Amino acid sequence: MLPSQTPVLIVGAGPTGLVLALWLTKIGIKVRLIDKSSGPGLTSRAIVVHARTLEFYRQLGIADEVIARGFEFPHLNLWVNHQRRAQVSLGQTGRRLSPYSFVLIFPQDEHEVFLIERLKNLGVEVERQTELLSFQQEKDQVHFQLRLPSGETENGSALYLAGCDGAKSRVREVLNTGFEGSTYPDLFYVADIRGQGPALNGELHLSLDQSDFLAIFPLKEKGHARLIGVIRENESGRSLRWEDVNPRILREMDIQVDEVKWFSTYHVHHRVASHFQVGRAFLLGDAGHIHSPVGGQGMNTGIGDAVNLAWKLGEVLKGESSEELLESYEADRMPFAKLLVRTTDQAFKVVSSPGPWAQFVRTRVIPWLLPAAFQFEFLRYFLFRTVSQTGISYRHALAGLGQKLQPGDRLPWIESVDNFTPLKTLAWQVHVYGKKTVKKKKKNTPV
Secondary structure (H helix, E strand, C coil): CCCCCEEEEEECCCHHHHHHHHHHHHCCCCEEEECCCCCCCCCCCCCEECHHHHHHHHHHCCHHHHHHHCEECCEEEEEECCEEEEEEECCCCCCCCCCCCCCEECCHHHHHHHHHHHHHHCCCCEECCCEEEEEEECCCCEEEEEECCCCCEEEEEEEEEEECCCCCCHHHHHHCCCEEEEEEEEEEEEEEEEEECCCCCCCEEEECCCCCCEEEEECCCCCEEEEEEEECCCCCCCCCCHHHCCHHHHHHCCCEEEEEEEEEEEEEEEEEECCCEECCEEECHHHCEECCCHHHCHHHHHHHHHHHHHHHHHHHHCCCCCHHHHHHHHHHHHHHHHHHHHHHHHHHHHHHCCCHHHHHHHHHHHHHHHHHHCCCHHHHHHHHHHHHCCCCCCHHHCCCCCCCCCCCCCCCCCCCCCCCHHHHHCCCCCCCCCCCCCCCCCCCCCC
16 A cells, blocks of 8 residues: 555545444544535434444444433324324333334434544544545556545545445446436425424324325424425425425324424435445445435444445455455345335335325224234334344355354344443454353262
8 A cells, every 4th residue: 555545535424424434443444534515414314323323333432422412212103184093112112132222313413413523533534525526446446536625636546435425426426336216206305393282292203194294203302303294296396495385284283383493305215226336446325225214224224334344344454354355245235225225115105105005004004003013022023123223134145054143143132241342342252152160070989
């Protein structure tokens, strides 16, 4: 490696790029982190942090701070036609499965600021208003061209390039990998509001209305919430405002909006790139896969991508493993991305489609089925493992041993001894579990 060469160039300073930079820095790999924006996002759609992400953060030593800045919400409430039809307890849903057996609210804009602070403490700064123009790969390096804040162009090289630059990824565009999928026809909105009403009680509320869709996510400050809903028609051709939101569903849930902090509209896509790796360049997060907001999976999945790639890059750059290890990144993460897109797509159609069959499932089946499922421990744990991403397995990439616990599995958490505590070292470990036995010496027997 040349003295001026960057080991890893990370393009994009959202949560995915920030976690990748943080993990690599923690294990002693130098990075360069660029972003074409002038600062961290002031608004965001991602709001939920799941258990697996918190487990990763515990390894980085930041989980307790994230939990302190966010807050847990205890219940999911299902509304149908102006009535609260069901309530599901989410507190301690994954008890005995993870140290973080709950769902945490920590909005992405605050999340990014927090991660930037942690990186800054380690001596890593985000290079703002710095845009990737193009790059070319050689056998042993990547040559890149950047546009700097001054408008000047910089040429440089890196051993590896990580594209964490979102749905409109420049890295993916240069790689020309394709981005197969489609876009939902309806226009969705997200708004942070201050208001009053029974649905602004610090819990999650989901309206399963016959025609409209509305999710109300609690925010930490009392009386504040994030609304995610749909605008069925937009024939005006102009940019939509809060005033264009149908007030009927708000009235049916007894929500009085006193102030709209911010409002934005967007189209929901479901797409997966054809490849997550091409040579020395990688795609992570929304650059590689985007899907509906059902389950709050997007940001958490991108962070999972970052952790998977970070330790592998570390092993290769330290000379502990061959470059073949990096090929397992796509093998690990792409099957999960495809499954996630498929399942969230199906769930999203059920909760948002205006069709009669979807309406029947939404208004009659789900309010009965979901609370009933939570009465059974095995179903409750299955749902937790699925949504929290603690059930992700990489068995397909490794040879199994014909045992219950196999290579590629997540290490099961043992509550009584908290066996995740040693993982804070970010180093390879061998854990041995069992009862300690002392072999007794045989007494001499007289002949």
